[in-house]
Each structure stands twice: as C-alpha cells, then as structure tokens.
Amino acid sequence: xxxxxxxxxxxxxxxxxxxxxxxxxxxxxxxxxxxxxxxxxxxxxxxxxxxxxxxxxxxxxxxxxxxxxxxxxxxxxxxxxxxxxxxxxxxxxxxxxxxxxxxxxxxxxxxxxxxxxxxxxxxxxxxxxxxxxxxxxxxxxxxxxxxxxxxxxxxxxxxxxxxxxxxxxxxxxxxxxxxxxxxxxxxxxxxxxxxxxxxxxxxxxxxxxxxxxxxxxxxxxxxxxxxxxxxxxxxxxxxxxxxxxxxxxxxxxxxxxxxxxxxxxxxxxxxxxxxxxxxxxxxxxxxxxxxxxxxxxxxxxxxxxxxxxxxxxxxxxxxxxxxxxxxxxxxxxxxxxxxxxxxxxxxxxxxxxxxxxxxxxxxxxxxxxxxxxxxxxxxxxxxxxxxxxxxxxxxxxxxxxxxxxxxxxxxxxxxxxxxxxxxx
Amino acid sequence: xxxxxxxxxxxxxxxxxxxxxxxxxxxxxxxxxxxxxxxxxxxxxxxxxxxxxxxxxxxxxxxxxxxxxxxxxxxxxxxxxxxxxxxxxxxxxxxxxxxxxxxxxxxxxxxxxxxxxxxxxxxxxxxxxxxxxxxxxxxxxxxxxxxxxxxxxxxxxxxxxxxxxxxxxxxxxxxxxxxxxxxxxxxxxxxxxxxxxxxxxxxxxxxxxxxxxxxxxxxxxxxxxxxxxxxxxxxxxxxxxxxxxxxxxxxxxxxxxxxxxxxxxxxxxxxxxxxxxxxxxxxxxxxxxxxxxxxxxxxxxxxxxxxxxxxxxxxxxxxxxxxxxxxxxxxxxxxxxxxxxxxxxxxxxxxxxxxxxxxxxxxxxxxxxxxxxxxxxxxxxxxxxxxxxxxxxxxxxxxxxxxxxxxxxxxxxxxxxxxxxxxxxxxxxxxxxxxxxxxxxxxxxxxxxxxxxxxxxxxxxxxxxxxxxxxxxxxxxxxxxxxxxxxxxxxxxxxxxxxx
Numbered sequence: 001x002x003x004x005x006x007x008x009x010x011x012x013x014x015x016x017x018x019x020x021x022x023x024x025x026x027x028x029x030x031x032x033x034x035x036x037x038x039x040x041x042x043x044x045x046x047x048x049x050x051x052x053x054x055x056x057x058x059x060x061x062x063x064x065x066x067x068x069x070x071x072x073x074x075x076x077x078x079x080x081x082x083x084x085x086x087x088x089x090x091x092x093x094x095x096x097x098x099x100x101x102x103x104x105x106x107x108x109x110x111x112x113x114x115x116x117x118x119x120x121x122x123x124x125x126x127x128x129x130x131x132x133x134x135x136x137x138x139x140x141x142x143x144x145x146x147x148x149x150x151x152x153x154x155x156x157x158x159x160x161x162x163x164x165x166x167x168x169x170x171x172x173x174x175x176x177x178x179x180x181x182x183x184x185x186x187x188x189x190x191x192x193x194x195x196x197x198x199x200x201x202x203x204x205x206x207x208x209x210x211x212x213x214x215x216x217x218x219x220x221x222x223x224x225x226x227x228x229x230x231x232x233x234x235x236x237x238x239x240x241x242x243x244x245x246x247x248x249x250x251x252x253x254x255x256x257x258x259x260x261x262x263x264x265x266x267x268x269x270x271x272x273x274x275x276x277x278x279x280x281x282x283x284x285x286x287x288x289x290x291x292x293x294x295x296x297x298x299x300x301x302x303x304x305x306x307x308x309x310x311x312x313x314x315x316x317x318x319x320x321x322x323x324x325x326x327x328x329x330x331x332x333x334x335x336x337x338x339x340x341x342x343x344x345x346x347x348x349x350x351x352x353x354x355x356x357x358x359x360x361x362x363x364x365x366x367x368x369x370x371x372x373x374x375x376x377x378x379x380x381x382x383x384x385x386x387x388x389x390x391x392x393x394x395x396x397x398x399x400x401x402x403x404x405x406x407x408x409x410x411x412x413x414x415x416x417x418x419x420x421x422x423x424x
Numbered sequence: 425x426x427x428x429x430x431x432x433x434x435x436x437x438x439x440x441x442x443x444x445x446x447x448x449x450x451x452x453x454x455x456x457x458x459x460x461x462x463x464x465x466x467x468x469x470x471x472x473x474x475x476x477x478x479x480x481x482x483x484x485x486x487x488x489x490x491x492x493x494x495x496x497x498x499x500x501x502x503x504x505x506x507x508x509x510x511x512x513x514x515x516x517x518x519x520x521x522x523x524x525x526x527x528x529x530x531x532x533x534x535x536x537x538x539x540x541x542x543x544x545x546x547x548x549x550x551x552x553x554x555x556x557x558x559x560x561x562x563x564x565x566x567x568x569x570x571x572x573x574x575x576x577x578x579x580x581x582x583x584x585x586x587x588x589x590x591x592x593x594x595x596x597x598x599x600x601x602x603x604x605x606x607x608x609x610x611x612x613x614x615x616x617x618x619x620x621x622x623x624x625x626x627x628x629x630x631x632x633x634x635x636x637x638x639x640x641x642x643x644x645x646x647x648x649x650x651x652x653x654x655x656x657x658x659x660x661x662x663x664x665x666x667x668x669x670x671x672x673x674x675x676x677x678x679x680x681x682x683x684x685x686x687x688x689x690x691x692x693x694x695x696x697x698x699x700x701x702x703x704x705x706x707x708x709x710x711x712x713x714x715x716x717x718x719x720x721x722x723x724x725x726x727x728x729x730x731x732x733x734x735x736x737x738x739x740x741x742x743x744x745x746x747x748x749x750x751x752x753x754x755x756x757x758x759x760x761x762x763x764x765x766x767x768x769x770x771x772x773x774x775x776x777x778x779x780x781x782x783x784x785x786x787x788x789x790x791x792x793x794x795x796x797x798x799x800x801x802x803x804x805x806x807x808x809x810x811x812x813x814x815x816x817x818x819x820x821x822x823x824x825x826x827x828x829x830x831x832x833x834x835x836x837x838x839x840x841x842x843x844x845x846x847x848x849x850x851x852x853x854x855x856x857x858x859x860x861x862x863x864x865x866x867x868x869x870x871x872x873x874x875x876x877x878x879x880x881x882x883x884x885x886x887x888x889x890x891x892x893x894x895x896x897x898x899x900x901x902x903x904x905x906x907x908x909x910x911x912x913x914x915x916x917x918x919x920x921x922x923x924x
Contacts, residue, residue: 155706203897208645208706212843213892220885227880228476344714351707390722397711404703413704 027085038114039074046070049120060257070117077110134371139325140349141363146318151294151416155211158346159218164326166222169337172239185327193319204420241335266332277360294414297421461894474574483570487561520558581877588872589865591618620756626864630763631818633845633856640851642807643787648709649815650839651716652687656816659686661830664740675743687816688809695808699801737830746825757825771853
C-alpha cells in the first residue's frame with residue numbers, strides 16, 4: 001500500500017518537474033524568438049506609437065499616445081522573458097503556470113511593437129474590438145459553464161444561438177421593439193435548453209447526441225426560415241440594434257472607459273452576468289448544490305438535493321444565456337440575420353469554457369484570447385505584416401491546442417458531466 | 425458474439441427457446457424503430473412544407489368562391505343555391521366584387537378606393553347575391569379546399585424529392601422496356617441519372633460516416649472529419665497532379681493512399697494529445713478543423729495555386745482519375761464500390777480481429793481495458809488515425825472521382841452530417857452504409873425539390889435532426905405508435921462525456 005502510494009508520489013513529482021523544465025525552456029525560447037524574429041531586423045532609430053484614444057467620438061478624457069523606441073522595447077521584453085525562464089528553470093520542482101500569462105503578454109507586445117515599427121497602432125481600438133469579438137464567445141462559454149457544472153454537456157450552444165438570433169430578428173422586425181426581441185431570444189434559448197434537458201434527463205439520451213441533433217435542427221430550421229421568408233420579405237429582416245449607452249463618470253476614464261463603459265446593453269449584461277455567476281456558483285447555496293450535482297449526483301441526492309430539478313433549472317438558464325449570445329449577434333452587432341451566422345462561435349465558446357477550466361472568469365478570459373487573436377488578425381492585414389493572414393487566423397487554434405496539451409493537461413471537468421442520473 | 429447470443433446461451437432450455445423468440449422480435453423492433461423514425465420525420469417534414477407555404481395557409485381562413493351557373497371547379501366556384509344556403513343573402517364585408525376584371529373588396533370604411541368598396545355602395549349595386557359575385561368563406565365552410573391544397577403542396581414536394589433522388593418511375597419503365605424490346609440503351613442514362621447521382625452523393629457519406637462510427641466504437645467523438653476530409657483532399661490532389669507519367673494502376677492507388685495518410689495523420693494528432701495529455705478530442709478536433717481550413721486556404725493561394733487562376737489547385741493527371749463506369753452525364757464512379765469494400769473491411773477489422781476487439785473494449789470501458797493490459801494510448805491514436813484516414817479517403821474520393829482538382833470552397837458539411845449518420849447507423853458499418861445511402865438520396869432529391877417546389881434545401885437538415893432525435897430517444901416513437909419495448913435493448917456506447 002505505502003509502496004504504491006510512494007511510487008505514485010514519485011511519479012507525480014517527476015511529471016511536475018518535467019513540466020517545470022518544459023515551461024522554463026518555453027519561456028527562454030519566447031525570449032529568443034523575440035530577439036531573433038523581431039529585434040534583429042528592427043532599425044535602431046525606429047519608434048512605435050501605440051494609440052491610447054479610440055478612433056471615434058468618445059466621452060473619455062484624451063491622453064497622449066504612448067511612443068516607445070521599437071528596438072529597445074523589444075530588447076527589454078526579450079530580457080524579461082529570459083529572466084522568467086531562468087527563474088522557472090532554477091525552481092523547476094514547482095512549475096509556475098501563472099507565468100505563462102505574462103510571458104505570452106510579452107510575446108504579443110513584442111509582436112505588436114515589431115509589427116507597428118516606424119508606424120502607429122491604435123491600442124484602445126484594438127482592445128475595444130477584442131471585447132466586441134469576444135462577447136458572443138464569452139456568452140456561449142458561460143452558457144456551457146452553467147450547464148456543465150450541473151452535469152449536462154451542452155454541445156447545442158451553436159444551435160441555441162442561431163435559433164435565438166433568428167427569433168430576435170423576426171420578433172424585432174415585427175414589433176419594432178428591441179426589448180421584445182431580446183426577450184424572445186432569451187425565451188427561444190430557454191426553450192431549446194428545456195428540450196436538451198428533457199432529452200438528457202427524462203429520456204437519458206446521450207447528451208452529445210441530443211446536442212448534435214439540436215444543432216442540426218436549428219441550423220436546418222433557421223436556414224429554412226431565412227430562405228423561405230427572410231429572403232423574400234426583407235421587412236422581416238430589419239430588427240434594428242441597440243445603440244451604445246455611455247455610463248456616466250466611468251466612461252470618462254481613459255483607456256478603460258471607451259473599452260468597457262461606452263457599449264450597448266447586452267455587453268453590460270455580460271459583465272454583470274459574469275460577476276453574478278461567479279458569486280452564485282462559488283458563494284451561494286445554489287452554487288454549492290449545482291457543483292455537488294455535477295460532481296457526485298448520488299451523494300447530492302442522498303443529502304436531499306433534487307438532482308433533476310437542479311439540472312433542469314441550470315440547463316434552461318444555460319439555454320437562455322446562449323440565447324443572449326444569439327441576441328448579441330443580431331441586436332448588438334450585425335443587425336440582420338444571415339444563414340449560419342454564428343460561424344462556429346458556439347464551438348469556440350465551448351473551447352473557451354474548457355480552456356477556462358469550467359469557471360466563469362476563466363471562460364471569460366479565454367474568450368478574450370480568441371477575441372484578441374481575431375481583432376489582431378484584422379489589424380495586421382492593415383499594417384501589411386509579411387505573414388500570410390491564414391497563419392495568423394490559425395494562431396488562436398494552435399495556441400489552444402498547445403495550452404490544452406501542456407498546461408491545462410487533464411482538464412478538470414465536473415466528474416458527472418455527461419452522465420445521465422438514475423434515481424435508485 | 426452479440427449480447428442476445430450470450431443471453432440466450434446462458435439461460436436454461438426454456439429460456440433458450442424464449443430467447444430465440446425474443447431475439448426475433450428484437451430484430452423486428454430494431455428495424456421497426458428506424459423505419460418509423462424515418463416515416464415520422466417525413467410526416468413532420470410534410471407539415472412543415474404545408475405550413476410554410478403562405479398561399480396554402482391563407483386558404484385556411486380565406487377561401488374565395490365565385491358564384492356561377494354551372495360549377496366546374498368546386499374549389500373556386502359555387503352555385504347560387506349553395507351560396508345562398510351558406511352565406512347571408514346579401515353582400516357582407518370581406519366579399520369581393522368583380523367589375524370588368526377589377527376586384528374590389530367590400531369593407532366598412534374605404535381606405536384605398538382602387539381596391540376597396542364601401543358596404544353601402546356594394547349593397548346598392550347588389551341588393552342580393554347573384555352570379556358573378558365572389559364570396560369569401562372560412563375553414564369550416566369547406567374544409568376540403570385548404571386540406572387538399574395542403575396535400576397538393578406536400579405531394580408536389582415529395583414527388584419532386586422522389587423523382588430527384590430515385591427517378592421518374594414512368595421514365596424508368598419505358599427506358600427498360602425499350603431496352604429489352606429493341607436493345608436500344610439510349611434512354612437508360614437519363615432515366616437512371618437521379619439514382620446514380622444519389623449513390624455518388626452517398627459515397628463520401630459512407631466513408632465519413634464510417635470514420636465517425638469507428639471513433640464512437642473507441643469512445644472517441646471525432647468532430648474533425650470535416651478537417652480530415654480537407655487534408656485528405658489536399659494530399660491526394662497533390663500526389664494526383666505532381667506525379668506525372670505513371671500508369672493508372674500505380675498512380676490511382678498512390679493518390680488514394682495519400683488521402684488516407686493525410687487524413688490519418690491529421691486525425692492522429694488529437695488522438696495522441698488525448699492519450700498523452702488528456703486534452704479532450706472534441707476541442708482538439710474542432711481546432712484541427714479550423715487549422716485545416718486555413719491551411720488549405722493558404723496552400724491554394726500560394727504553393728498549390730494553379731497558375732493564372734483564382735485559388736484552385738492544378739488539375740490532377742488522368743491517370744489518377746477514379747474510373748467512371750458509365751458514359752457522361754452519369755457521374756457514377758468506382759468510388760462507390762471502393763466505399764462498400766472499405767465498409768466491409770471496417771466491419772472485419774472491428775468485429776473479427778484483435779485490433780478491433782481492443783478498440784471496442786477501450787470504447788466500452790477504458791478502465792477495465794487498462795486493467796486487462798490493453799494499451800490505451802496506442803488504441804486512442806490508432807482509432808483516431810483510422811478514423812481520420814477514412815475521412816481523408818472520402819476527400820480523396822471526391823477529388824479523384826468527381827472534381828479532379830481542389831477548389832477553394834471545398835467546404836462540404838460531410839464531416840458534420842457524418843455524425844448524424846453514425847448515430848443513425850448505431851455505429852455499425854452496415855447501418856452506416858444504409859444510413860449514408862438514405863442521406864445521399866435525400867440530399868440529391870432535395871435539389872430537385874428546391875427547383876420544382878421552391879422548398880429550401882435545408883428541410884433535409886430538419887428531417888435529419890428529427891430522425892436522429894427519434895433514433896436516440898426511441899421512447900418517443902414507442903409512445904407515438906403505442907408499442908412497448910419487448911426487452912431491454914443493449915445500449916450502444918457512443919461517447920463518454922468529457923471525463924475518463
């Protein structure tokens with residue numbers, strides 16, 4: 001017994017040591033890459049300007065743009081990565097995963113400094129578009145967190161988003177009322193959530209299968225409606241969209257104000273939902289019960305928690321969050337429905353959820369990563385960086401794979417995720 | 425040995441007889457549920473077709489009938505006596521008055537004098553009902569009219585679906601009788617064109633369906649068939665155009681093999697990551713999908729671009745073509761038989777070899793498999809590589825058999841439909857082949873349905889989803905048609921959530 005325990009411990013130590021080394025080498029390599037790829041070809045007299053004011057009318061107080069010498073900045077960032085790598089290597093028993101954050105930030109900053117050498121890049125504008133592009137992904141990820149924490153795999157987020165978007169478009173066009181449209185999107189998402197819940201809980205259908213079925217159904221139904229009605233009666237496809245509502249005082253803060261506090265209602269909803277979900281999940285009775293049901297439904301049942309009720313409620317709420325994501329696509333961003341307009345955002349949202357280890361804040365941060373890569377690619381095409389845009393578009397997916405493999409490792413899914421519960 | 429077999433053997437003699445009986449019934453029900461699932465889906469599809477037809481829907485509350493002396497078409501005409509019986513003997517709001525081909529709707533207050541007429545004026549002109557007036561009836565006055573209109577709409581749609589996918593029965597029988605009477609085969613191609621086209625569409629479905637099914641057998645959910653399809657297409661097209669002067673019997677197998685290897689390698693990456701690091705294959709296959717799309721975009725815009733063309737690859741050499749079996753316009757090629765052979769091979773591999781046994785054991789219970797000394801890593805990688813190889817072969821099949829170059833918009837949706845196929849076929853090769861032929865038929869017929877009956881092709885996705893739902897929750901079908909499960913059905917393992 002003890003022997004087995006000891007070998008297990010030894011094994012755990014060796015794997016963590018190895019991971020520590022790998023991380024350390026990775027950081028050093030990042031430092032080298034900055035040096036070789038970026039700093040080497042940059043002239044000493046070049047300067048990079050980072051715009052700190054949004055390129056539109058804003059309430060924020062203007063601040064001067066940040067102007068830095070390109071090559072020296074690159075040297076500094078490279079040196080910082082080196083230091084972190086050496087430090088990690090010297091304390092390799094304990095891999096410090098948190099350092100991955102700063103090091104990737106250094107790399108991205110170095111990349112931007114290099115890309116905009118001798119020119120300027122509007123930093124605030126880019127962060128703003130990062131948040132906008134991340135919003136539907138983040139909402140999809142939160143929907144996933146909601147369902148999966150209670151033990152129901154929600155692969156149907158994409159379908160819920162599409163259906164909600166289509167519903168919002170039609171209701172918005174018919175009633176000319178954005179709030180009705182938003183509300184109908186929530187209802188549509190919730191209904192599909194209920195459908196998923198009935199399949200998963202009542203019929204005990206494999207959840208991935210029922211999710212796939214809902215996805216195909218939604219894709220088919222919305223494309224059908226779009227081709228048969230929306231394309232013919234254009235009036236049905238003009239729901240309008242929410243305009244930005246600056247929040248007094250907060251929107252005056254430079255940099256932060258224009259990014260977070262000059263947006264439309266749905267984005268504020270996301271920010272509120274994020275905080276509420278975090279608190280609910282980890283500091284309330286409902287959250288404790290949800291997590292118990294997701295980890296060990298039998299134990300929860302023994303303690304008198306109604307497993308089925310918790311799951312129904314969570315999946316329907318999750319569906320509504322996915323509906324909000326669909327509503328964002330229409331009422332917050334595009335303003336009209338197109339076939340297959342989610343374009344895999346639900347899928348990416350699910351990836352963000354796993355990346356964020358099934359926590360609301362983690363899911364949001366990883367959504368920002370995807371959003372950032374997306375907006376970066378759009379910006380770099382303007383800056384004429386000599387890298388094919390296809391590779392830049394690939395980058396977030398590659399990074400996800402690398403990070404999932406190396407850092408998250410055995411992803412800590414809720415233990416009962418995807419398993420139907422049978423009362424005894 | 426199947427589960428039923430084990431059950432039957434382990435029991436006493438009496439149980440044995442009972443087991444045999446229930447086995448037969450079990451088999452019957454195993455067929456009954458899919459058939460009823462398809463029928464129910466088609467019925468619901470018919471309802472959708474009727475409901476989404478606004479002209480038909482209007483008839484449910486607004487039937488216009490002209491009063492005539494002799495009724496020729498009871499759906500639009502009515503005799504004066506009948507009209508007086510069913511309608512007040514005077515003009516009421518809603519009726520329509522036709523004066524020299526101009527139509528006026530009778531209303532209380534006139535908003536648009538071009539199309540409307542006030543009630544007083546109408547009553548002055550027509551003190552009582554008479555020939556030439558158009559009266560408007562509701563659903564209950566003559567339910568036959570809206571119902572038969574709905575029926576006609578559904579019939580038109582489904583007839584088009586049938587003709588587009590199987591063929592026009594009359595055309596086929598004339599073509600056959602002409603052929604047998606006089607040996608003149610000139611009518612045959614056009615008669616059998618729809619059906620052959622269905623089989624052409626079914627071919628990639630068979631292969632991608634097998635790919636997903638093989639993953640399911642190992643407990644892996646391969647959403648990446650689409651990306652593997654892309655990569656298989658890319659590698660096979662590369663071998664197809666870059667090697668020159670080879671005889672067909674070397675070049676063709678080489679190109680096919682390239683597709684298998686490309687897809688296989690692409691699939692093996694998520695398999696390896698899953699086995700070694702626990703990174704979930706669903707996420708990684710989604711990622712590899714996007715990477716594959718971008719990669720092919722870059723290749724077709726750069727290294728593999730045909731000179732002077734938009735992003736498409738060069739044409740492959742004719743020596744790499746999958747042989748066409750019939751003269752044009754029939755596109756049916758040897759790929760269909762290749763796919764059938766592959767299905768047999770997958771069946772043999774899964775159910776008759778140690779490799780397949782290990783794969784299925786890992787799929788059924790990875791912990792037990794590890795305890796029994798089965799190498800989980802090897803099996804995950806192998807299953808994903810085989811799965812990817814099958815999807816890659818599907819890509820190669822489309823390139824070498826149909827298109828003969830790699831277009832930029834190779835996006836097909838096969839990889840996603842394949843999930844539905846594998847589910848419908850219960851992850852069994854035979855089931856997958858049947859389901860693939862069904863899907864190919866539906867897809868092919870839908871094109872004609874769109875052009876003839878203006879039903880968007882997406883109705884097929886709705887049908888597919890309904891079929892999956894009914895297959896996955898047979899309780900719904902049993903409840904609808906009031907029959908009970910004879911015994912506990914053996915459960916097919918598909919996936920095991922995120923964990924394990």
